[in-house]
Amino acid sequence: MFYSENGNGLNLMAMDAEQLRENAHKMVDVIAEYYKNIESFPVLSQVEPGYLQKLIPDSAPVQPESLHTVLLDVETKILPGVTHWQSPNFFAYFPINGSIAGFLGEMLSAGINMMGPGGGVIQGTASEAVLVVLVAARDRILREIGKDALGKLVVYGSDQTHSCFQKACQIVGIHPQNLRLLRTENYNEYALSPESLDDAISHDIASGLIPFFLCATVGTTSSTAVDPLHALGKIIKRYRIWFHVDAAYAGSACICPEYRHHLNGIEEADSFNMNCHKWFLTNFDCSALWIKDRNTLIQSLSTNPEYLKNKASQGRTVIDYKDWEIPLGRRFRSLKLWMVLRLYGVENLQSYIRNHIKLAQQFEDLVAQDTRFEIVATRTFSLVCFRLLPPNKNEEYANKLNSDLLDAVNSSGKIFISHTVLSGNYILRFVVGAPLTEERHIVAAWKLFQEASSSLLENS
Amino acid sequence: MFYSENGNGLNLMAMDAEQLRENAHKMVDVIAEYYKNIESFPVLSQVEPGYLQKLIPDSAPVQPESLHTVLLDVETKILPGVTHWQSPNFFAYFPINGSIAGFLGEMLSAGINMMGPGGGVIQGTASEAVLVVLVAARDRILREIGKDALGKLVVYGSDQTHSCFQKACQIVGIHPQNLRLLRTENYNEYALSPESLDDAISHDIASGLIPFFLCATVGTTSSTAVDPLHALGKIIKRYRIWFHVDAAYAGSACICPEYRHHLNGIEEADSFNMNCHKWFLTNFDCSALWIKDRNTLIQSLSTNPEYLKNKASQGRTVIDYKDWEIPLGRRFRSLKLWMVLRLYGVENLQSYIRNHIKLAQQFEDLVAQDTRFEIVATRTFSLVCFRLLPPNKNEEYANKLNSDLLDAVNSSGKIFISHTVLSGNYILRFVVGAPLTEERHIVAAWKLFQEASSSLLENS
Incomplete structure (x- = not known):
């Protein structure tokens, strides 16, 4: 039991400094108690799917309930149904990292609840990162060859590339038969072979198709394979292909000099991203995306409605991150x-x-x-x-x-x-x-x- | 000055219940002081673009700094450059709502830092909501008429429709000349006229084009105009057009019986969304999306990689929200x-x-x-x-x-x-x-x- 205080019904204001202080202090203790007892929970939930529907009402309460009642429900109804991602016994997928600093940053960001001026190009997840660069790459090539050639565009990855790449292709309209997920082999440590990429590109060009995008991975999901960026980059250079590097998980390791070599060849990439929420102590979500030519991205994602115009954006004295991402508004992720x-x-x-x-x-x-x-x-x-x-x-x-x-x-x-x-x-x-x-x-x-x-x- | 405590350098662990407790209590007081003094800040930042670059170092510190130092920088360097969205004197755009309850929910969600099982289909923003339903609608029609007909697809909105609709069209590959933003008039309160929609659809069909999507708005950004859902729905019904209703701002008002009539006709819609972070006391971001036929969405956004398979998802005993949205992971937004x-x-x-x-x-x-x-x-x-x-x-x-x-x-x-x-x-x-x-x-x-x-x- 991590929450045991007796509460009384409170008349909560929308916002009031003292009420916020009082209740947030209670919540801090609840969260600290959670971490004190985190090893006592089954890491993976042991409830049956659908269990929660029977435990909660069908509609919102007409009158407010007390924080006490709600937190009791969190403990007795919600927590039994969740997987404890911060447990020290979580060894699945790739973990997501929380930390005290990350949590403090989230608190501050949620507490002041303002949209962020940003810094760098922080996306929510790797899925959004690969989606926006794929749109930029698609539009760059279609501007040259005409919009009706969409059906001829071919993208490349390996059979180890993360499924978010396939999803991004579905969203931007790449024909499924033009998604080449090249076979990797155990003897090659499941890395994408430059030879097979070269063969596939040549074959597609010979068939009248148009290769335009490669998604390479540093640290694949299944086995943390590292695609050979340098060799892949040399092939890509001979064509007009956008080279994206997904280092969602392993990018963090490359802050250590002894792992930095896994990024050798990155200078040829058009875009690169890593998930700070995976292995960089930053609370979910926070995916850092770098892009070589930001104008391609801005061209694809720009809109310019009157109600958003202001002197700084019109005068181009600021970067308008709305034109670098899908949503208009963004949480202040750079803070954490x-x-x-x-x-x-x-x-x-x-x-x-x-x-x-x-x-x-x-x-x-x-x-x-x-x-x-x-x-x-x-x-x-x-x-x-x-x-x-x-x-x-x-x-x-x-x-x-x-x-x-x-x-x-x-x-x-x-x-x-x-x-x-x-x-x-x-x-x-x-x-x-x-x-x-x-x-x-x-x-x-x-x-x-x-x-x-x-x-x-x-x-x- | 909302932060004045003398701090000392602390050796912060990645996670430790007592250190989290101690530091998070400090942060609570910082945030409470912020709200106590919120009216003392200029609502709109008065700094010059780029001011921050001169004030902060170019690289991350090698040794940790104290929370005290960081919070002093927040106060003296960061806050002067932000717009205070929670100020009572913020009357611009549409405000975003924070609340004590929403903040407590954010704290709990960030504190336990787990991915959410979700409830309903909560997206981050209205931009993501309209994007995913547009993909579903595009694929539904293209399955019937063939992928190569993409260039013939036409979408409709009014000249008051939010720019996120245009952005979504750009992302999914609708040809810009097939985006019909129909002119609205002052005498019509800037609502989309059913007659002009009907005319535009007939004209497009006569030209060999294929109308397939309407984005209507309840509460437009410029003037909170309400498109007449009932009349628009009657037209749409005669064709095979996806009917999306964007009630990002005004949807919240419809929880009051006296405003509910603005949603009359909603039963004909294929999808509907409202932003709980705009006017529903829920901290950013939280956009609730309803969809009539979820299978269309799931068909468009599904991927099924081996490393994500489990008994519950394979047995279809749970809803896999990854197939309802762009990212794979999602913050536990339903909690707040x-x-x-x-x-x-x-x-x-x-x-x-x-x-x-x-x-x-x-x-x-x-x-x-x-x-x-x-x-x-x-x-x-x-x-x-x-x-x-x-x-x-x-x-x-x-x-x-x-x-x-x-x-x-x-x-x-x-x-x-x-x-x-x-x-x-x-x-x-x-x-x-x-x-x-x-x-x-x-x-x-x-x-x-x-x-x-x-x-x-x-x-x-």
């Missing part, structure tokens, strides 16, 4: 990123990344020492891809075995991991990235895997 | 909206809306009593459109006069209003919608207008 940079400083941020990578390495070592398991892709950052080997070498059975293992560890509520499929095999993904994860969580997680595996193998 | 509904209750929310409308009416009465001014559009909600009449009836001079009047009142820092152009005339927009605005702010604002006008007319 700025607070993270200042309250932690670069050295601490580097240590933070290195510590996660060290913990992932420790986990990898533990897996490697147990001959019942296999590491299936080289660990580059803080993701370990592994699987339990089937005793009978039957691949179909192996997939079921690992899917059962995932269910067993997740349903315990003790940890949360996710999976992927690589080269046709069902693979477990163990990512270290939650701010509260320490060595003891790694050790306990591995023990859980060993026990669950023993039990599964015995019963098989 | 739910807290607003519960902590205020429907009656208080209705009173809140009615009070703003009453204050706008008072302002309108003040304007009407001064013969130097003209009310230029019927006030329907909380926006008053007016202008200072030129002594010599010269329209060109009238535009300059009102632009000067806007500059005069805004540069005083005492209030902030915005403008528009209606029927070729430069018009002042005075919107009552900030949570802290009381009668005294209206009276003082009007006095400022009178004084500034006298001074302008004397010097002319």
Whole structure:
């Protein structure tokens, strides 16, 4: 129970400094208690889908309720249905990072509730980042060859490229048959092969199609593969193709000099983005997008209605970020990123990344020492891809075995991991990235895997 | 000075319950002090564009700084450059609403920093709402007539439709010459005329084009005009046209029975959205979108990568909101909206809306009593459109006069209003919608207008 205070019905004003102070102080304690007790919750929710509908009324209350009542409902009705993304035992997908500095920045941003003047080009997520650059690239090529050629445009990525790229293609109208997700191989560490890109482009040109966009990835979702930017850039240069680099997860690691080389070749990219909310201690959402030629973006997304005109925007003395993104208004996201940079400083941020990578390495070592398991892709950052080997070498059975293992560890509520499929095999993904994860969580997680595996193998 | 505590350098952890508690309590006091002193700031920033670049370093600090230092910078460097959207003297654009409940919801959402299970289909902004339904509508028609017919698709709105509609059209690839923004007239209160829509559709069909989308508005940006949904719906029904209703601002007012009739005819709409952050006490951002046939949306935005599969999503026992929106991840926005509904209750929310409308009416009465001014559009909600009449009836001079009047009142820092152009005339927009605005702010604002006008007319 993290909320236990007895409250009384309060007559809450829309805004009043003293009421805000009083209630927000209560909320701070609620959130602090949450973090104090975070390890006591099942990481992955254990309720049935739809459970909440039975617990809450169908319409809004006519009279106000007290904060006490609402917070009791948060504790007893809402929290049982959520996944605790900030738990130190969250090892799934890629974690999203909260931090004290990020939270303070969010508080300040929400507290003063103003739209942000921005700094850089901060989008909400990588999905929005790739969408806006894809629109810019599409319009740049269509201005040359005519709008009716849309059906001839071809885009490239690998079969490891994040699904947000496919979604962006759907939104901007790229024909599905012109989305080339080139096959990657285990022997190549699941990186996009420059040769296969070159072949695909040549083949498409020969067929009368028009290649115009490449989405390369530094740190793919399934295995944190790094596409070879330098080699890809050399191919792209020979054509008029927009080169986007998605470093949503691994971009953060590149603030450490020893990982910086993964971005070699980035100078050829037309656009680049990383998610500060993934591994950079910045509360969700905050995705930083860089673009080489901002005019292409502005040309595609500009509108100029009378009611938004002002001397600064008309005189071009300010940058109008509404023309760099989908929405008109934007939350003041730069505030929290700025607070993270200042309250932690670069050295601490580097240590933070290195510590996660060290913990992932420790986990990898533990897996490697147990001959019942296999590491299936080289660990580059803080993701370990592994699987339990089937005793009978039957691949179909192996997939079921690992899917059962995932269910067993997740349903315990003790940890949360996710999976992927690589080269046709069902693979477990163990990512270290939650701010509260320490060595003891790694050790306990591995023990859980060993026990669950023993039990599964015995019963098989 | 709203921040004056002497701080010392702290060694901030990424996350620690007690450090979070201590620092967040400080931040609460900073924000409460901000609201205590909010009227002491110039509403509209008085700095020069680019001022901040000279005040801040070019790179992130290597060592952490103290919260004290950062908050001093917020006060001395950041705040002078922002517009105080929560000031009771903010009467521009449409205000964005913060509230204690909304802030508490934001705190909880940012504090626990988890992705939201959602409820309804909450988008960030109206721009994203219209974009996703436009994609769904485009794909629905193209599935019937073939992808290559994109260049024949025509969309309709009025010359008062928000610019986010044009932007959405640009993104999804509607040819600019097929965007019909039909002319509205003063005698028609700037509402979209069903006759002109009918004419335009017939003409386009006769020309071999394919009408497929109408964006109607309840409460336009320039004058809060209400398009006649019922009559428009009857026309639309005869064709296969997607009918979207944008009630970003005025949707909130329709929770009062006396304003509900503005939505008459909504039952014919395919989609509807309102911005809870505009006039519904919910901190930015939160735009609620309803859609009649969710399958169209899901068909257009679905992706199904292996690493996101789980039993609940594969078994269709849960709604996967990633297929209803652009980003994959979403902030837990429903939490703050739910807290607003519960902590205020429907009656208080209705009173809140009615009070703003009453204050706008008072302002309108003040304007009407001064013969130097003209009310230029019927006030329907909380926006008053007016202008200072030129002594010599010269329209060109009238535009300059009102632009000067806007500059005069805004540069005083005492209030902030915005403008528009209606029927070729430069018009002042005075919107009552900030949570802290009381009668005294209206009276003082009007006095400022009178004084500034006298001074302008004397010097002319």
